Amino acid sequence: MICVLRRTVDNFLGRGEAAVTVPVMDGPLKPNQLLEGAGRVLTAPDIDNLAATPEGMLYTSGNALVRIPGGEIARFASVISCLAVDKGGAIALGFEAGGIEIRGGAHDGRRFDQVAGKKLNCPTAALFLDAATLIVTNGSTQHSPSQWRRDLMTLGKSGTVWRIDLASGNALLLASGIAWPCGIAVAPDGRLFISESWRHHVLSIDATKASRPALALTDPPAYPGRIAPAAKGGYWLTFFSVRNQLVEFILREKDYRQRMIKEVPEPFWMAPALASLGKFEEPLQGSGLKQMGILKPWAATRSYGLVVRCDQAMQPTFSYHSRADGTIHGVTSVCEDRSDLMVAAKGPGVLVRLSGAADRPAGTRPS
Amino acid sequence: MSPILELRKATKEFRGVPAIKDIDFTLERGEIHAIVGENGAGKSTLTKALAGVHKLTSGEMLFDGKPMVLSAPSEALALGIAMVFQETMLVPAMTVAQNIYLGDEKLFNRLRGLYNQAQQFLAGMNFQVNPTALVSSLGAAHKQMVEIARAVHHKARIIIFDEPTASLTPEEKNHFFGLVRRLVKQDVAIIFISHALEEALMLADRITVLRDGELVATAPAREFDRERLIQAMVGRSLSATLHGAAQRAPRPYGRRVLSVQNLSSGSMVRNTSFSVYAGQIAGIFGLVGAGRTEMMKVVAGVIKRDLFYGGDVRLDGKQVRYRVPRQAVRDGIVYVTEDRKLEGFFETMSIAGNIQTGDEATGVNPLKIVSMAKARTLAKTWIEALSIRAIDGNARIIELSGGNQQKVVIAKSLVQKPKLIIFDEPTRGVDVGAIVEIHQLINRLADEGFAVVVISSYLPEIMTLSDRILVARQGKIIEEMSIDEATEQKIMYAAVH
Numbered sequence: 001m002i003c004v005l006r007r008t009v010d011n012f013l014g015r016g017e018a019a020v021t022v023p024v025m026d027g028p029l030k031p032n033q034l035l036e037g038a039g040r041v042l043t044a045p046d047i048d049n050l051a052a053t054p055e056g057m058l059y060t061s062g063n064a065l066v067r068i069p070g071g072e073i074a075r076f077a078s079v080i081s082c083l084a085v086d087k088g089g090a091i092a093l094g095f096e097a098g099g100i101e102i103r104g105g106a107h108d109g110r111r112f113d114q115v116a117g118k119k120l121n122c123p124t125a126a127l128f129l130d131a132a133t134l135i136v137t138n139g140s141t142q143h144s145p146s147q148w149r150r151d152l153m154t155l156g157k158s159g160t161v162w163r164i165d166l167a168s169g170n171a172l173l174l175a176s177g178i179a180w181p182c183g184i185a186v187a188p189d190g191r192l193f194i195s196e197s198w199r200h201h202v203l204s205i206d207a208t209k210a211s212r213p214a215l216a217l218t219d220p221p222a223y224p225g226r227i228a229p230a231a232k233g234g235y236w237l238t239f240f241s242v243r244n245q246l247v248e249f250i251l252r253e254k255d256y257r258q259r260m261i262k263e264v265p266e267p268f269w270m271a272p273a274l275a276s277l278g279k280f281e282e283p284l285q286g287s288g289l290k291q292m293g294i295l296k297p298w299a300a301t302r303s304y305g306l307v308v309r310c311d312q313a314m315q316p317t318f319s320y321h322s323r324a325d326g327t328i329h330g331v332t333s334v335c336e337d338r339s340d341l342m343v344a345a346k347g348p349g350v351l352v353r354l355s356g357a358a359d360r361p362a363g364t365r366p367s
Numbered sequence: 368m369s370p371i372l373e374l375r376k377a378t379k380e381f382r383g384v385p386a387i388k389d390i391d392f393t394l395e396r397g398e399i400h401a402i403v404g405e406n407g408a409g410k411s412t413l414t415k416a417l418a419g420v421h422k423l424t425s426g427e428m429l430f431d432g433k434p435m436v437l438s439a440p441s442e443a444l445a446l447g448i449a450m451v452f453q454e455t456m457l458v459p460a461m462t463v464a465q466n467i468y469l470g471d472e473k474l475f476n477r478l479r480g481l482y483n484q485a486q487q488f489l490a491g492m493n494f495q496v497n498p499t500a501l502v503s504s505l506g507a508a509h510k511q512m513v514e515i516a517r518a519v520h521h522k523a524r525i526i527i528f529d530e531p532t533a534s535l536t537p538e539e540k541n542h543f544f545g546l547v548r549r550l551v552k553q554d555v556a557i558i559f560i561s562h563a564l565e566e567a568l569m570l571a572d573r574i575t576v577l578r579d580g581e582l583v584a585t586a587p588a589r590e591f592d593r594e595r596l597i598q599a600m601v602g603r604s605l606s607a608t609l610h611g612a613a614q615r616a617p618r619p620y621g622r623r624v625l626s627v628q629n630l631s632s633g634s635m636v637r638n639t640s641f642s643v644y645a646g647q648i649a650g651i652f653g654l655v656g657a658g659r660t661e662m663m664k665v666v667a668g669v670i671k672r673d674l675f676y677g678g679d680v681r682l683d684g685k686q687v688r689y690r691v692p693r694q695a696v697r698d699g700i701v702y703v704t705e706d707r708k709l710e711g712f713f714e715t716m717s718i719a720g721n722i723q724t725g726d727e728a729t730g731v732n733p734l735k736i737v738s739m740a741k742a743r744t745l746a747k748t749w750i751e752a753l754s755i756r757a758i759d760g761n762a763r764i765i766e767l768s769g770g771n772q773q774k775v776v777i778a779k780s781l782v783q784k785p786k787l788i789i790f791d792e793p794t795r796g797v798d799v800g801a802i803v804e805i806h807q808l809i810n811r812l813a814d815e816g817f818a819v820v821v822i823s824s825y826l827p828e829i830m831t832l833s834d835r836i837l838v839a840r841q842g843k844i845i846e847e848m849s850i851d852e853a854t855e856q857k858i859m860y861a862a863v864h
Contacts, residue, residue: 014676016686021628021679024640026847027835028620218684219626245629315622362619 020252022243023221028308028316035305036326038343038352042068045349049083050228050335050342051091057337058083058091059344059351065093074103081145084126084134092134094123096144100136100164107132107166115162115171124159124182125226127192129207134164135174135192137181149271151180152198153250153257161194161205175205175213185227185235187216188312193235195224200243202227202314216314222306223272228334234362235314236334236341239306241272246300273302274330275347285324303329303347307354311362318362320354328352369432371396371556372417372448372525377426379412386412387580390426394525399547399557401571401588403564404600405798409580410560414527417558418450419443447524451514451531459503463489463496467517489516493542506656515543519550526550527558530796532566537654537859544570562798563825564596576600600798617834617850621645622683624787624818625666625700630678632670635661637842638678643787648809648819650833651844652826654862658842659822660705663789667702668695682787696728699786703777705795705822711776712764718775719746719760725779749778754804770801777808788812789820794828806832826855838862 010016025031044061051058056067060080064072082094090105098121099113112120115136124139141158143151159178164171175181179198187193187204193216194203202217202224217224222239230236250256250270260269267273268281276285284299305322322328322345330347341357344350372394379387387409394400402410415421416428419437428435430446437443440450457466464478464485485498494512502510511531518526528547532540547557547570561567567574567588574591576583576599583599591599625643630636635658643649653659664670666680668689680687682698689695692702704710712721723742727735746760753774757767764775773793780788790809794802809832813819823829829836836853838846838861846861 013674015679015688019629019676019679019686021640023626023628023681024642026640026837027623027642027644030847030849215684218623219681311619313622315620317620 018252020245020249022245022248023219025221029221029306029319031321031323032319033321033323033326034354035307035320035328035331035343035352036322038320038328038354041342041351041353043348043350046079046346047344047349047351048332048346049080050333050344050351051083051085052335052337053085053089057335057342058085059333061349065091079146082123082126082136084128086128086131088131090128090131092126092128092136094120094126094136094145096146098122098144100126100134102134102166105131110166110169112136112164112169112171115164116173118160120162122159124180125184127184127186129163129186132166134166135184135207136162136164137178137184137194138162139180139182148180148182148197149266149269149273150261153261153269153271155251156180156198159196161192163207172209174207174210175203178203178213183224183226183237185229187314193227193314195227195237197223197225197240200224202237204314217310217316220308220316222304225331226333228336230309230362231336231358232361234312234317235310236336237308237310237314237316238331238334238343239304239308240274240330240332240346242301242304242306243272244300244302247271247302270300271302273347274332275303275327276329305329305331305345305347307331307334307341307343309357309360309362320357369429370394371431373429373432374413374417375427375429377413377416377428378424379416379421380424385424385580387416387577390577390582392575392582392585394556394558395572396556397551397554398573399551399559399571401559401561401567401574402577403561403567403574403596404577404583405800408577408600408798410577411529412580413577414450414529414558414560417443417525418448418527420450444521444523447522448527449518449521449523449525450527450529451511451518452529457502457510457513457517459501461502462498463500463502463505463513464498466502466513467498467520469517471520488520492516492519492546512539515546519546523555525556525558527560529560530562531559532561532563540566562796562802564593568593568596615850618647618813620647621816621818624683626679626681626684627662627666628679628681629676630662630665630680631673632661632665632677633673635842636665636672639839639843640678641837641844641847643818643820645786645818646813646816647834648813648821648832650829650836651820651822651839652824652829652836652858652862653839654824657839657862659839660791661842662839662844663702663791663820663822666695666787667700667789668692669702693728693730696783696785697730699784700789701780701783701785701787702789703780703791703793705791707772707776712772712779714765715763717746717761717763718750718755718757718767719743721764721775722746722749722760722778722782725782729783745782749775749782753778753808768798768801770797770805773797773801773805774808777805781812785817787818787820789822791822792824793821794823794825802828826858829858830855 010018046062049060063076065074066072079096081096084092088105091103093101102110122139125137127135138160140151140156157179159181161175162171178196181194183195185193191204192207203213204216205213222242225238225240228236270283285302301324305328308316308319311317327348328345332346333344335342336358339359341354343352370393374392377390404410419440419442464481482498489496496509496512571588574588575585622645623642624645628640630639651659665672669692719742743760755771755774821832836848837844
């Protein structure tokens, strides 16, 4: 009752949940153009899921699994939605159509369409804890990985995190009720960092049993995605799109959302995007006036490029941006390549190289 | 021609302790004479003796070559010696015009006429102050202007300014310097006390340096430079410490402790957003009226944000909204005020009593039963920790120098075990020696992992202390710079344009 009263008062006064505010990008998230200025390596449609192997770096492009150098090494029936590589050579692949498949290693050929009786319909990220244990995030029970905007606009919070024993096929539910989990990393204390996109958190959960998640990173100004460990300590955290007050407002307006979902084609929703389609039907982005050589957009930014270097406690220390007027947007995956950082921007479908980025310890900035 | 004012072997003792000792001082006609020295050096005692506030214990005072003895400020004023005090002596419940003409009233006063005269008078001095405004509604800078206007109005032949520019913006300072030069052309002699040594060097014809109540040096200003002045004042070189402008790397970012999102409060804070990180000093610079103090006061619960769509404040990721500062204190936010005399301490209480009130504000002692022994122990701990120069915790705070008073105010806040400490003008009215100590303390707090905010209108202080600099203008944070990319020009450009 008190909750309802408070919500009503908050709605009237515009405070609490109804404040519709977004944190500013400042401090370690202060915008720059470093990502926009990164050197382009190649173009591949829907490039995603970077992973380092001793033979070279893997990435996925739609249905194809590609190695640099070497080219395409496998093609699948469904679009690959997530990828994990084990030190022993095994590869785990998640698919748009659902399910996880193991290639190579001791469990070659094993496939998991269901775990503990639940369908793995939306594998968004995977991680090998060891050769026989795989952690998988299932983004939603209702939507597939490519329907992430629909899940956001329907206020989805049905994501789960599973620990799968590859030998027995037994699965343990580590966390549930998560609003689009889509990134995993092992924390220094052995727990797991899980990015929860729609609630804008990075969570810390127990890797061995179901537990109450703790907050590791709260309220960033963008939607957190995949997490990659950094060789010099800490992590790389990708953000596939930025938050803005207009979308936050729409997320609080049920009737508007329902009509938008029903009547407007999905690419033209007022919702976060991986890139601008360049069509006149979509909401404006990056239009406005130029001041001191920098475009000041007056239309809400829907797509953005952001990669954040975090310390061991998952606190941001520096960031690489491609701003609203840039092109390297919709970063979904990163991977270190010796002293460089490779960045997959799924929006425009390009792979870029941030030279020397991996050589700097967390907390140091490019000179 | 004899000097307009002369002191010979002037000594003033308080309970047998000399505050000034055997001072020989001359003030020429139409001269700007700066007096500099650490807090406790005797500057205020000297000038108060000249203004008739204190009677000399021994020595001689000559005005226009004739010996005189002043026993009250009114006598000094009648002779044409006016003093503009560091702490304003205005009547808060009266208007600006009434304060300017205070003591100069006729039997029947027509308010409209008074306001018209005051308006013209203030406009003539280029002071943008509304003569009908109540003094209590004015900010520190505007109060200072009214004080100056009052002194000028009394047609003083000697005007003594005690820290006149401490609360003025750069533009206001330029107006003030112009005004001083105009007064000098009219043969008015100026005595000018300032901790801002650059101002003394720039403005003064002669500079007198006091140390421990004694005159150390008097010479034309051109014979001094900053380093020599500091050495004379403190007997050691502090230049490097005071101006750590030598390039340094900022401290790394810790966790985000404070996130202010679209905060609004009346006309002073307008839809502003910024963050503060642990283990760092965030310096907030802005001109007077930029809203920097107000935005931090909203954070600390001192003033309220707008009722409708007032924005969001998050402490450690949790939404917070304070009706009173005590709630903020309990959550770990403390605000060290810019106006310590009015808001920082209880002047009738001892050091121990003041620190104890800080402790009580945390609410850990709901019964309000205070053990004086514990209070004294607490005071002793903080006196040692912050090197507060006092006989013991029972010393009355009003008897301490500005720097030590400020340290007590800081101790009163630190005793509350905060996670976010907001310092508003932490070294205002504090001598150079104490400035260094306070700067070291602030740096130590950041090194220990506290989130620290320093609000200052003194650019070198911002440059010396901050890891990142936030520039406020028109109620908003409009620019952020890391210390390794900031320059005074860039900051000032952002603050003004």
